[in-house]
Amino acid sequence: MRALGVLTWRIMSDTTATRGSYAKTADRRRDILDAAFEVFAESGYTNGSLRTVADRVGLSQAGILFHFKSKTGLLQAVLDLRDERSREYFATVTSPGIEALRGFLEVVRMNCEEPGMIELYAILAAEGTAEEHPAHEYFRGRYDWIGAQARQSFIVMREEGTLRPGVEPGHAARSMMAIVDGLQLQWLYGRTKFDLVADVRTHLQSLVTVAL
Amino acid sequence: MRALGVLTWRIMSDTTATRGSYAKTADRRRDILDAAFEVFAESGYTNGSLRTVADRVGLSQAGILFHFKSKTGLLQAVLDLRDERSREYFATVTSPGIEALRGFLEVVRMNCEEPGMIELYAILAAEGTAEEHPAHEYFRGRYDWIGAQARQSFIVMREEGTLRPGVEPGHAARSMMAIVDGLQLQWLYGRTKFDLVADVRTHLQSLVTVAL
DNA sequence: TTGAAAACTAACCACCCCTTCAGTTTCCGT
DNA sequence: ACGGAAACTGAAGGGGTGGTTAGTTTTCAA
Numbered sequence: 001m002r003a004l005g006v007l008t009w010r011i012m013s014d015t016t017a018t019r020g021s022y023a024k025t026a027d028r029r030r031d032i033l034d035a036a037f038e039v040f041a042e043s044g045y046t047n048g049s050l051r052t053v054a055d056r057v058g059l060s061q062a063g064i065l066f067h068f069k070s071k072t073g074l075l076q077a078v079l080d081l082r083d084e085r086s087r088e089y090f091a092t093v094t095s096p097g098i099e100a101l102r103g104f105l106e107v108v109r110m111n112c113e114e115p116g117m118i119e120l121y122a123i124l125a126a127e128g129t130a131e132e133h134p135a136h137e138y139f140r141g142r143y144d145w146i147g148a149q150a151r152q153s154f155i156v157m158r159e160e161g162t163l164r165p166g167v168e169p170g171h172a173a174r175s176m177m178a179i180v181d182g183l184q185l186q187w188l189y190g191r192t193k194f195d196l197v198a199d200v201r202t203h204l205q206s207l208v209t210v211a212l
Numbered sequence: 213m214r215a216l217g218v219l220t221w222r223i224m225s226d227t228t229a230t231r232g233s234y235a236k237t238a239d240r241r242r243d244i245l246d247a248a249f250e251v252f253a254e255s256g257y258t259n260g261s262l263r264t265v266a267d268r269v270g271l272s273q274a275g276i277l278f279h280f281k282s283k284t285g286l287l288q289a290v291l292d293l294r295d296e297r298s299r300e301y302f303a304t305v306t307s308p309g310i311e312a313l314r315g316f317l318e319v320v321r322m323n324c325e326e327p328g329m330i331e332l333y334a335i336l337a338a339e340g341t342a343e344e345h346p347a348h349e350y351f352r353g354r355y356d357w358i359g360a361q362a363r364q365s366f367i368v369m370r371e372e373g374t375l376r377p378g379v380e381p382g383h384a385a386r387s388m389m390a391i392v393d394g395l396q397l398q399w400l401y402g403r404t405k406f407d408l409v410a411d412v413r414t415h416l417q418s419l420v421t422v423a424l
Numbered sequence: 425t426t427g428a429a430a431a432c433t434a435a436c437c438a439c440c441c442c443t444t445c446a447g448t449t450t451c452c453g454t
Numbered sequence: 455a456c457g458g459a460a461a462c463t464g465a466a467g468g469g470g471t472g473g474t475t476a477g478t479t480t481t482c483a484a
Contacts, residue, residue: 019428019482020430021431022429022430022480023481025430025431028431043342044338044339046256046259047259051471051472059432059433060432060433060434061433061472062432062433062434062435062473063433065472065473065474066430066431070472071472122341123338125338125397126334126335126337126338126339126397127256127335127338129331129334129397129401130254143398143401144404147398168414170406171411171414174404174406174411175391175395175411177398178390178391178393178394178395178397178398178411179387179390179391179394180394181390181393181397182387182392182394183387183390185337185341185390185393186355186359186386186389188341189352192386194382194386199383199390202380202383203387231452231453231458231460232459232460233460234450234451234459234460234461235451235452237460237461261440261441261442262441262442262443263442271462271463272462272463273441273442273443273463274445274462274464275461275462275463277442277443278460278462279461282442283442283443
């Protein structure tokens with residue numbers, strides 16, 4: 001009887017596995033991710049420490065390593081979470097062309113309302129230029145994806161005749177991303193106050209003939 | 213006699229001071245600065261270590277702190293040295309206007325030939341967004357200076373009628389700096405090969421009516 | 425209510441960091 | 455050639471890092 005019970009448990013444990021998380025665990029993980037987002041945005045990945053993340057969320061350092069098995073794992077989770085929104089936003093709205101550009105502008109506007117977003121990407125993108133950096137592949141892929149997406153939009157617009165004459169789609173795509181990154185950096189130094197979204201729109205407007 | 217001698221020495225030491233450096237010291241310092249330039253360009257300031265600088269130049273870690281009293285002192289020296297060139301270049305060539313823009317393009321071209329330059333500024337500019345960072349003031353001042361300089365040039369050109377109609381000098385200046393910073397970042401990720409100087413020139417050309 | 429898994433902590437490890445300092449070697453003016 | 459300053463080293467101090475582990479508390483299903 002008992003032996004049979006244990007056997008049943010063994011079998012169940014092999015199939016249904018380990019019992020699952022507690023109710024509040026999901027919230028905890030989210031708290032940790034939010035704190036990590038802040039810390040990485042302020043100090044970057046290498047310089048930001050698990051300890052400060054832990055302090056900020058009211059846990060021990062080992063505690064957060066229970067939820068995310070390593071520091072790089074935590075970074076990955078942060079990036080994945082933040083990617084989710086813009087990616088799903090793009091998935092619904094976008095077909096290549098003027099609408100995609102407007103969507104891009106919209107994403108920029110959204111990021112401006114959560115300044116941590118700008119800090120995080122500015123710092124990590126620079127830090128991630130080193131090939132061994134855990135975020136290197138992420139940003140390489142990101143630039144590839146956005147760049148290709150944008151280029152495709154400009155190509156479509158050229159065929160439609162809405163691309164300003166003489167503008168090369170590849171250059172337009174690169175310059176679009178560059179303007180955003182560069183302006184964000186200036187914005188972080190905060191000396192000169194300016195409307196980031198307006199500046200980006202002005203630049204995009206110089207590339208196309210239809211109103212944005 | 214002896215007491216008088218000591219007195220004289222005291223007086224001399226007050227005026228002519230300490231004897232001065234050895235012959236090869238200047239070269240040593242230069243070697244250290246070059247190595248530090250490399251290390252900071254690769255890993256940034258916080259992450260780059262004095263030890264790797266020391267190893268690369270064949271000195272002990274304490275040895276390089278004899279020449280530069282602290283790590284931040286070393287960074288300052290690196291920045292000062294690198295600033296020297298472009299600053300003196302600008303001082304000779306520049307009066308605000310189209311010539312200043314051409315000079316700016318020339319500086320970009322120069323930096324492209326020494327890629328470490330691009331790495332260093334991309335990484336440090338992002339790292340330096342934190343207010344307590346030793347390079348923070350440096351970059352704030354740099355953006356201020358270049359931005360004001362550029363804006364002045366665009367204003368002059370507007371009066372000359374060589375600024376493309378509808379272009380606002382402030383936006384033009386910001387976008388000019390942004391394009392460079394942003395493209396440099398893409399260039400560091402190196403996936404897409406492109407001519408950085410050509411892209412910058414194309415952008416500048418979209419702002420003015422005279423050929424660059 | 426009980427008992428086992430999940431959640432968490434404290435302590436520790438091994439490593440790297442910048443800086444300081446007491447000595448040692450190298451240079452070089454006299 | 456000598457003597458003292460400059461140049462440099464090795465070791466140690468004090469601090470912070472990510473990661474591991476043994477043990478404790480909390481949750482929750484049966």
